[in-house]
Amino acid sequence: MASDQTRTAILAAAERLYADRGFGDVTLRDIVAEANVNLAAVNYHFGSKDELIAELFVTRSIQLNRERLRLLQAAEEAGDGRASIDAVLRALVGPTLRGCLGPENQRSTAARFMIRVSIESVPPIRRIRNREIDHLRKFIAAMRRSLPGHSDVELYWGLHFALAMAQQTVRDSERLTKLSEGKCDVDDVEGIIERVVSVAAMALTVGDARSKLPPRVLARDAR
Amino acid sequence: MASDQTRTAILAAAERLYADRGFGDVTLRDIVAEANVNLAAVNYHFGSKDELIAELFVTRSIQLNRERLRLLQAAEEAGDGRASIDAVLRALVGPTLRGCLGPENQRSTAARFMIRVSIESVPPIRRIRNREIDHLRKFIAAMRRSLPGHSDVELYWGLHFALAMAQQTVRDSERLTKLSEGKCDVDDVEGIIERVVSVAAMALTVGDARSKLPPRVLARDAR
DNA sequence: TTGCATTTCAAACATTTGTATGAAACTATC
DNA sequence: GATAGTTTCATACAAATGTTTGAAATGCAA
Numbered sequence: 001m002a003s004d005q006t007r008t009a010i011l012a013a014a015e016r017l018y019a020d021r022g023f024g025d026v027t028l029r030d031i032v033a034e035a036n037v038n039l040a041a042v043n044y045h046f047g048s049k050d051e052l053i054a055e056l057f058v059t060r061s062i063q064l065n066r067e068r069l070r071l072l073q074a075a076e077e078a079g080d081g082r083a084s085i086d087a088v089l090r091a092l093v094g095p096t097l098r099g100c101l102g103p104e105n106q107r108s109t110a111a112r113f114m115i116r117v118s119i120e121s122v123p124p125i126r127r128i129r130n131r132e133i134d135h136l137r138k139f140i141a142a143m144r145r146s147l148p149g150h151s152d153v154e155l156y157w158g159l160h161f162a163l164a165m166a167q168q169t170v171r172d173s174e175r176l177t178k179l180s181e182g183k184c185d186v187d188d189v190e191g192i193i194e195r196v197v198s199v200a201a202m203a204l205t206v207g208d209a210r211s212k213l214p215p216r217v218l219a220r221d222a223r
Numbered sequence: 224m225a226s227d228q229t230r231t232a233i234l235a236a237a238e239r240l241y242a243d244r245g246f247g248d249v250t251l252r253d254i255v256a257e258a259n260v261n262l263a264a265v266n267y268h269f270g271s272k273d274e275l276i277a278e279l280f281v282t283r284s285i286q287l288n289r290e291r292l293r294l295l296q297a298a299e300e301a302g303d304g305r306a307s308i309d310a311v312l313r314a315l316v317g318p319t320l321r322g323c324l325g326p327e328n329q330r331s332t333a334a335r336f337m338i339r340v341s342i343e344s345v346p347p348i349r350r351i352r353n354r355e356i357d358h359l360r361k362f363i364a365a366m367r368r369s370l371p372g373h374s375d376v377e378l379y380w381g382l383h384f385a386l387a388m389a390q391q392t393v394r395d396s397e398r399l400t401k402l403s404e405g406k407c408d409v410d411d412v413e414g415i416i417e418r419v420v421s422v423a424a425m426a427l428t429v430g431d432a433r434s435k436l437p438p439r440v441l442a443r444d445a446r
Numbered sequence: 447t448t449g450c451a452t453t454t455c456a457a458a459c460a461t462t463t464g465t466a467t468g469a470a471a472c473t474a475t476c
Numbered sequence: 477g478a479t480a481g482t483t484t485c486a487t488a489c490a491a492a493t494g495t496t497t498g499a500a501a502t503g504c505a506a
Contacts, residue, residue, distance in 0.1 A: 156402060168387030252464095260484085262486085
């Protein structure tokens with residue numbers, strides 16, 4: 001056991017620096033300076049720089065997934081095992097948006113770190129990302145319970161689009177603010193969640209309508 | 224003037240390598256080896272590595288924007304100055320999706336390069352990205368013409384979501400394929416375009432309905 | 447205290463990186 | 477064909493980076 005205060009100091013310092021300055025230009029020396037520990041400590045406690053980053057990301061991912069599942073379970077229990085599609089989607093995108101949007105000076109280090117992750121992915125993180133699929137399947141299952149009769153394909157697309165909208169909003173909230181000259185309020189987190197949820201929910205219903213149309217009337221455009 | 228065949232050889236080699244292996248682990252030495260030129264050639268012709276990357280990105284961005292505007296103009300001319308919202312959105316997301324999706328072995332180097340850009344952004348590229356806003360404003364204007372009476376805020380969100388869905392599909396098509404066990408066909412490019420367009424178009428109409436509701440009935444959820 | 451394991455530390459290592467240099471090769475103009 | 481401008485080349489430079497090392501310090505149990 002012993003004092004793993006060095007370990008946690010490194011983790012905290014690294015997360016702070018990565019959150020503020022990105023993965024690109026934070027070196028081990030920056031981290032150990034911030035943490036007031038010796039350069040060799042990182043390799044001693046984590047093995048390598050990549051493993052440090054990975055541990056940081058895994059920790060935060062687990063927290064996010066746990067929060068998502070907590071909301072999902074709560075919603076399903078409240079609905080006797082079947083939550084509304086809105087509630088399922090809210091459980092999916094809510095935690096991300098709640099954590100990573102809102103007034104900038106109120107965002108936790110953890111949130112700012114996860115924003116960085118979504119902006120500039122780095123090899124050790126990308127390797128881990130693949131495990132996310134099992135987690136998402138639980139939401140597909142919940143969506144299936146929520147919308148029985150819907151084709152799976154539509155559920156997958158709906159989930160994909162919901163995540164897309166949430167992710168992009170987190171990633172590029174600055175651009176949206178600039179483009180809209182402030183008219184889109186990215187600090188109104190709950191409003192944004194509802195917006196994403198309602199569009200995604202609608203995508204699910206639209207999808208099925210679409211798939212019943214003959215394909216010809218869909219495609220084709222001035223080219 | 225003279226022979227800028229060295230220049231173009233470097234550009235081609237760099238784009239190929241970045242497309243295949245990402246920005247992270249492609250060095251100048253890799254590039255010059257691939258291009259069969261001398262190491263110093265990059266600095267001689269481009270000034271620095273970052274300027275090489277920037278030129279690559281600017282070139283491809285201009286091409287993309289030009290294609291988007293071409294489709295937009297065509298659609299507006301066909302509609303006597305006012306295109307359908309679907310056509311506007313198609314012009315926005317079509318080129319990206321058409322270029323970056325479809326059977327992997329048929330994707331051009333340029334397309335694969337742009338996919339990389341969207342996955343792992345790098346400082347010189349991020350700096351340029353900001354200029355994209357003026358380009359997007361043209362689409363906002365077209366959307367305004369297409370849907371007079373819509374509030375601007377809704378248009379901004381609609382465009383934002385449309386790009387989000389397109390980008391995420393490009394960026395994470397692999398995950399979607401895995402998640403859906405192949406049931407979502409990411410090679411059906413035109414189908415995906417229509418899907419994104421119809422969801423985004425619907426988001427625009429939904430948004431206005433939403434904004435007329437009293438805010439209280441919207442938010443709030445099991446927490 | 448003694449002894450053993452864990453942890454810290456300063457220093458060095460070994461690469462890798464982008465960039466600069468200065469001479470050589472080439473090209474085109476007069 | 478000499479000259480001036482451009483381009484290529486081998487090589488060196490300088491800085492940064494993650495990692496390793498081996499000794500010193502510390503903690504802890506017997």
